[in-house]
Amino acid sequence: MYRLYYYPDTASLAPHMCLLQAGAPHRLALVDQSKGDLDSAAFRAISPHGRVPAMFVGDPEEGGYALIEAAALCLKIAEDFPESGLLPAAGTKERAQTQQWLIYLTNTLQADLMVFNYARRYASTPAGIKQVKAESAARIGSMLGHIDRHLKASGGPFLVGSGPTAADYFLLMLAGWCEQFEIPDPPSIRPTLLSYLRGMQQTPAAVEAYRIEGHGPYF
Ligand SMILES: N[C@@H](CCC(=O)N[C@@H](CS)C(=O)NCC(=O)O)C(=O)O
Incomplete structure (x- = not known):
């Protein structure tokens, strides 16, 4: 439990x-x-x-x-x-790649989304806050570009393998924040990423979580 x-x-x-x-x-x-x-x-x-x-x-x-x-x-x-299936079998290439994506997401995209959302904690003047937001938004845009290129190259429909892993749910969560925080260069302007997110938000676990929590879907 x-x-x-x-x-x-x-x-x-x-x-x-x-x-x-x-x-x-x-x-x-x-x-x-x-x-x-x-x-x-x-x-x-x-x-x-x-x-x-x-x-x-x-x-x-x-x-x-x-x-x-x-x-x-x-x-x-x-x-x-x-x-x-949240993690592929231990010892496989897919397991290593899934862990890589999850760590990438939490260490980069999530971290910068936190900076963007809590910019007031990183600067004390309106101009400073604006600059923190602009810098973090630019980094977020470049990370989304990296993910989009990966999905284009791999053909999807998931980050790794043929079913949703923990990394995919993590990305769906972060991508929803990008839209809500009104990141200037959001996931929804990227057709490959958008189509991936539309698929992910229709997985039964995502549909149920949105229903229980009372928000979303975002794509
Ligand atoms: N690295 C942590 C971040 C957790 C986090 O910052 N959560 C936010 C909500 S998304 C929060 O509780 N914020 C309250 C605060 O920072 O005061 C994780 O991934 O669990």
């Missing part, structure tokens, strides 16, 4: 989709920033930086433990449910 601490359409979305894809038994615990939940002592005990997502694995009374970092949650779910 897993307990996913989430807020709609945040970094908890990809782990949520992975739980659904895996058919993993889970409960959702809403963390409502507007009610101060991110700063509550109870939540900070699970998520020390006061960020969603966090996930409790197992029963606290029986050696259960908390995890943070959306990509790590996706990997944990994938590893516990090998038949889900």
Whole structure:
């Protein structure tokens, strides 16, 4: 049993989709920033930086433990449910490539989307904030170009292999943010990426996660 601490359409979305894809038994615990939940002592005990997502694995009374970092949650779910296809078989080229994409996404696109969205934390004047946004948006555009070129070259319809992996759900989540944050060079202007995202958002796990969380789809 897993307990996913989430807020709609945040970094908890990809782990949520992975739980659904895996058919993993889970409960959702809403963390409502507007009610101060991110700063509550109870939540900070699970998520020390006061960020969603966090996930409790197992029963606290029986050696259960908390995890943070959306990509790590996706990997944990994938590893516990090998038949889900969230990660290809251990030792294969496809496994290595899927991990590469997931790490690329969390380390680059997600990181810059956070800078773009929280630009006020990186500069203190209106001009400074504008510049932070412009610089991060330019990097985001170039990363989207890289992903688009990969999909063109590989022919898709997924980042790796013939079924959706954890990396695909992660990309669907981040691509949705690009549209909502109004990145000037968004995924939807790239026909190959757009067609990939339209396919991904129709996967049963994505449809169900959007329904439960009450947002999307975005493409
Ligand atoms: N690297 C973390 C980032 C988590 C994160 O920044 N979550 C955002 C929501 S998308 C959050 O909780 N923000 C609250 C804040 O920074 O105050 C992950 O991937 O889990």
